[in-house]
Amino acid sequence: MSLPKAKQDATEARLERLNLPEGGWSASARRDALDRVTAMGLPGARDEYWKYTRPDTLNAPEAPPAEALDAHEAPIFGERDRLKVVFVDGVFDAGASDNLAMEGVEIARLAETADIHWAQDIYGKLETRGQTPVQRPHAALNTAFASDGLLIHVTGKAAKPIHINYVHKETQSDAILHHVVKVDAGAELTILESGPAAARFNKVVEADIADTGRLHHVCAQGRDHARRAVTHLFARLGTESAFKSFTLTVNGVLTRNEAVVEFTGDDAVAHIAGACMGDGDFHHDDTVFVTHDAVNCESRQVFKKVLRNGAVGVFQGKILVKAGAQKTDGYQISQSLLLDDDSQFLAKPELEIYADDVACSHGSTSGAIDEDSLFYLCARGVPRGIAEDMMTIAFIAEAVTEIEDEGLREDLVERVEAWLARRRA
Amino acid sequence: MLEIKNLHVKLEEEDKQILKGVDLTVEAGKVHAIMGPNGSGKSTLSYVLSGRDGYEVTEGSATLMGEDILDMEVEERAAAGLFLAFQYPVEIPGVGNMTFLRTAVNAQRKARGQEEMSAAEFLKVIREKAKSLKIDAEMLKRPVNVGFSGGEKKRNEILQMAMLEPKMCILDETDSGLDVDAMKLVADGVNALRDEGRAFLVITHYQRLLDHIKPDVVHIMANGRIIKTGGPELALEVENHGYADLLAEEV
Ligand SMILES: Nc1ncnc2c1ncn2[C@@H]1O[C@H](COP(=O)(O)OP(=O)(O)OP(=O)(O)O)[C@@H](O)[C@H]1O
Ligand SMILES: [Mg+2]
Numbered sequence: 001m002s003l004p005k006a007k008q009d010a011t012e013a014r015l016e017r018l019n020l021p022e023g024g025w026s027a028s029a030r031r032d033a034l035d036r037v038t039a040m041g042l043p044g045a046r047d048e049y050w051k052y053t054r055p056d057t058l059n060a061p062e063a064p065p066a067e068a069l070d071a072h073e074a075p076i077f078g079e080r081d082r083l084k085v086v087f088v089d090g091v092f093d094a095g096a097s098d099n100l101a102m103e104g105v106e107i108a109r110l111a112e113t114a115d116i117h118w119a120q121d122i123y124g125k126l127e128t129r130g131q132t133p134v135q136r137p138h139a140a141l142n143t144a145f146a147s148d149g150l151l152i153h154v155t156g157k158a159a160k161p162i163h164i165n166y167v168h169k170e171t172q173s174d175a176i177l178h179h180v181v182k183v184d185a186g187a188e189l190t191i192l193e194s195g196p197a198a199a200r201f202n203k204v205v206e207a208d209i210a211d212t213g214r215l216h217h218v219c220a221q222g223r224d225h226a227r228r229a230v231t232h233l234f235a236r237l238g239t240e241s242a243f244k245s246f247t248l249t250v251n252g253v254l255t256r257n258e259a260v261v262e263f264t265g266d267d268a269v270a271h272i273a274g275a276c277m278g279d280g281d282f283h284h285d286d287t288v289f290v291t292h293d294a295v296n297c298e299s300r301q302v303f304k305k306v307l308r309n310g311a312v313g314v315f316q317g318k319i320l321v322k323a324g325a326q327k328t329d330g331y332q333i334s335q336s337l338l339l340d341d342d343s344q345f346l347a348k349p350e351l352e353i354y355a356d357d358v359a360c361s362h363g364s365t366s367g368a369i370d371e372d373s374l375f376y377l378c379a380r381g382v383p384r385g386i387a388e389d390m391m392t393i394a395f396i397a398e399a400v401t402e403i404e405d406e407g408l409r410e411d412l413v414e415r416v417e418a419w420l421a422r423r424r425a
Numbered sequence: 426m427l428e429i430k431n432l433h434v435k436l437e438e439e440d441k442q443i444l445k446g447v448d449l450t451v452e453a454g455k456v457h458a459i460m461g462p463n464g465s466g467k468s469t470l471s472y473v474l475s476g477r478d479g480y481e482v483t484e485g486s487a488t489l490m491g492e493d494i495l496d497m498e499v500e501e502r503a504a505a506g507l508f509l510a511f512q513y514p515v516e517i518p519g520v521g522n523m524t525f526l527r528t529a530v531n532a533q534r535k536a537r538g539q540e541e542m543s544a545a546e547f548l549k550v551i552r553e554k555a556k557s558l559k560i561d562a563e564m565l566k567r568p569v570n571v572g573f574s575g576g577e578k579k580r581n582e583i584l585q586m587a588m589l590e591p592k593m594c595i596l597d598e599t600d601s602g603l604d605v606d607a608m609k610l611v612a613d614g615v616n617a618l619r620d621e622g623r624a625f626l627v628i629t630h631y632q633r634l635l636d637h638i639k640p641d642v643v644h645i646m647a648n649g650r651i652i653k654t655g656g657p658e659l660a661l662e663v664e665n666h667g668y669a670d671l672l673a674e675e676v
Contacts, residue, residue: 371478376515376569377525379475380585381503381533390528394519394568 007041010059011137014042017061018145024113029124033143036128040135049134052314052346053256053285058138058230063174063200066226066253073418075165076194076220076411082163083107085150089168089198090175092148096165104156105189110149110178119151119180126206126234130260134289139232139258142204146178149204154187154213161190161216166197168224173198179205183213183241190405191215196222196229196252203231211238211265217245218408220415221252228254233272237297239265246403248412249276249284250419256285263290263297263325273302273402275412277419278311285314286334292325292358301332304396307343308423318350321358330360337395338368339388369395389420426624427451427474427593432485434473443469445649446485451593451642456625458635458660461646462668467628468512470646471595475509476502489593503529504536506592510582510599512628517569522581525569526551526588533589554587558614575602583614594618595626600634612637632664645671 003011015038023030043055057064085107086096092109100107108116124143130136152162164179175198183189187210197203209215221229229252235243249255259272276284290299305313315334336345347364369391377387393416403409427450434444443466451457459467473480474487476499487495494502517525531541542550555565558580570578579599586594596615600608615625615638627638635643635657643659644651645668653659653671663671 372515373517373520375477375499376511376517377520377529378499379477379503379509379511380525380529380589381500381536382525382529383500383532384498386528386532387500390520390525391517394517397519 003041011041037140066199068168069224082161089173104158106153108151149178152181154183154189158189163192166195168196176202181207183209185210188214193219196224196227201229207235209241214242219247221249230256233259237268243270247274258287261290263294266295271300273399275304275396275399277306282311288317292321292328296327298329302399303334304399305336308339310342313345315347321353323354326357328358332362336366426453433483454621455641457642458627458640466649508591510596512597514578576607
């Protein structure tokens, strides 16, 4: 099937600027990925899953300029005991990074050519599985052209979290990073990510979690106003495994975060959550697809968006329960708090169920801060602005609660409080 | 303490007059009670005094210790010493009881130019006061009023009052929904706060509460006005005979 002319042109223009890395062990996966993206083409405004978010600036041959922000703020997670890895505009910064070694984990870099056998079985593989039934061309593009990333093999209980810090310096940087995570049976790791990464950032994480493995993921996308990001998280869960992911986004002119989760073993748990705060030309899109293909698994999708001054929030979330995936417990909630009349929330919740003994629920709401609650707080002497901030923090609480670690929860709430406080100044 | 003169209030959204010339003066150190039939405007009066949206004052005035409160923001009235124990306390998921109350106490202190209370001091004081109201520490950690029983919500209002130490306390049907023991706790909480510099306006339908909190003055409100003012015996009269005679008298 040939692509529409416009799509083909956009795809060719983009691919022309990119060079397939040498690759070594990943070479064939990269070639396959290039074939995939060439065949499906980059997203177009007519595509069903791009109705609410314009893909053109993500597709463009060059990254639209975005000034790096001087945040005047201590970097998040800075107080935590962690193994730190730094990428500046997508380029590994050895000087700023810790030694890539820690008990319970083997860490390598995608850009190193050494043969990493285990990664071969995952790199591009989970991404490929995630291409059906919904195409994700930017993820295939990433697999083909990723310049670097971490290959993390979790063999036991990790001594501390791995913190990947993405620094943005250049106004037109265009970063493509791809991380692969393999969690062995009984192993456990927390991955932290922070920072804006680049003017335009394309990130893929493929996480393969074996039976009884546990992976925690907490991400704080940076504050730069004009930055753009398209990210994909592909997770495959084995029996009795657990995956908890939370993303906080403050600012950014365009963010599309896709999460694709597949249960292949019974009794597993996956929670995908996010909160975002945006102003003005902020556009934030969470697109989630959870496939239950095993018995007695629990999935939660909890997304909260705080939108101000014309900002736009999008949520497209799906729970697919395959035949035989009995006792599935699927929950999905997406809510927006509109701090004025100009902001907009577009939600497309979907359930598709082919098993009869399941409990799935979804809900989506959009509204302003509750006036009765505000009056109650103010009647006790809390100034209105602070009362509004308290209500806003309360609004995102259900999503933040998905983070198990209390210290990390506090780190994120602090960022949100700071964001609100800057708007009161 | 509180002086209300010829207060007329209508709904902002519709042309409906609710308060039709309320005159009421509460002196410092005193307890006044307001009784009156359902829908007579008692809660409306308390809301208008505390600054809730949706009402429009068309005539009259209200001052707290000589200051015009009707022009103040809600939080300014609170900092000036006004407190309303809600007839229906609001549930606020996601906002912790403690955090809320500490923010409120310190915001009021700041507004009055006083030093803020430290976290440790606050904790010590609230634990003591909660204990005397039989509110357990677990409840303080929960979100504001969420999952509280009716009686627990009312006790929580009194706890807030005890922490904020306001000058003018308005209690809107704080007795409704309370069992006999809880009523006693609430009354003890109120009585503990009675002093020269503080006044109470207790809205209630029943004599029971007034057995515990002895009022100095009782007002009867009907159809948006105070139609009769008297001593504690007026409450007993209502308890025994209802409002029919009083209303007939008024016409
Ligand atoms: N926001 C509003 N919208 C419509 N009607 C209102 C509103 N607020 C008050 N009213 C009306 O004003 C009148 C007085 O109400 P209010 O709640 O003050 O009475 P109350 O004396 O407190 O009654 P109760 O003893 O039942 O608590 C009622 O008829 C009520 O329906
Ligand atoms: Mg009432």
